[in-house]
Amino acid sequence: AAGLAHEIRNPLAGIAGVIEIIGRDLPPTSTARGVVKDVRQEITRINRIVSDLLETARPRPLQVRPGDLNTTVEHAVMLARQQALSKPITIDLKKDPALQEVNHDSDQIHQVLLNLLLNAIQASEGKGSIQVELQHRDENAVIVVSDNGRGIPPEHLPNIFRPFYTTKGNGTGLGLSLARRIVEEHRGRIEVTSSLGHGSKFVVFLPFHPPAAEIAQND
Ligand SMILES: Nc1ncnc2c1ncn2[C@@H]1O[C@H](COP(=O)(O)OP(=O)(O)O)[C@@H](O)[C@H]1O
Ligand SMILES: [Mg+2]
Structure with a gap:
């Protein structure tokens, strides 16, 4: 299951990196800035869904x-x-x-x-x-x-x-x-x-x- 997490998270991290760079190069007035922000939020959301699914499939032992x-x-x-x-x-x-x-x-x-x-x-x-x-x-x-x-x-x-x-x-x-x-x-x-x-x-x-x-x- 950890392998699967990497298979999903690595390309996502790649996308997040590209989005970051595109965002940096946009002029401050560009309306595309809003889109960049949306994509960033969606990436956060996908990461959370992946975490929840993995946590459900294979719970981590407690470290108390x-x-x-x-x-x-x-x-x-x-x-x-x-x-x-x-x-x-x-x-x-x-x-x-x-x-x-x-x-x-x-x-x-x-x-x-x-x-x-x-x-x-x-x-x-x-x-x-x-x-x-x-x-x-x-x-x-x-x-x-x-x-x-x-x-x-x-x-x-x-x-x-x-x-x-x-x-x-x-x-x-x-x-x-x-x-x-x-x-x-x-x-x-x-x-x-x-x-x-x-x-x-x-x-x-x-x-x-x-x-x-x-x-x-x-x-
Ligand atoms: N604070 C809350 N106010 C209203 N409804 C809630 C609240 N917390 C949970 N719920 C209800 O319980 C459901 C299950 O919550 P959850 O297990 O976190 O799944 P999800 O957030 O993905 O729907 C939600 O879809 C919602 O209907
Ligand atoms: Mg919820």
């Missing part, structure tokens, strides 16, 4: 280390803000300075947050407001991601974590299934509440002290 969840979440928020630059969307982050370290795979939890944030961005209509908040509740570190987007019809809720379930024309339906799998491998859980037309709230619970031997290590 004690670390500050505030930092992991902050990195994902910064990346999501970049993705939302062209839209009237604000993403607020409330860290929890008192949060104990959490044993987690920071790359994979980063992926979880990014998937939740991209969904929140895509659900936003008009002025989007997305809130990310870290908290501690009993034996869990908690990450709350809420948006004021279109919401999820109650009859869709049972389906949203299923692989390949999507209501988007260009969705893969893999984001939430990956997110849930990663969180469950950390012995945590994801809860969702949503109100149609008002917004959605995803809450990730990660235990501070999962029994070490019990954290799933894929083979």
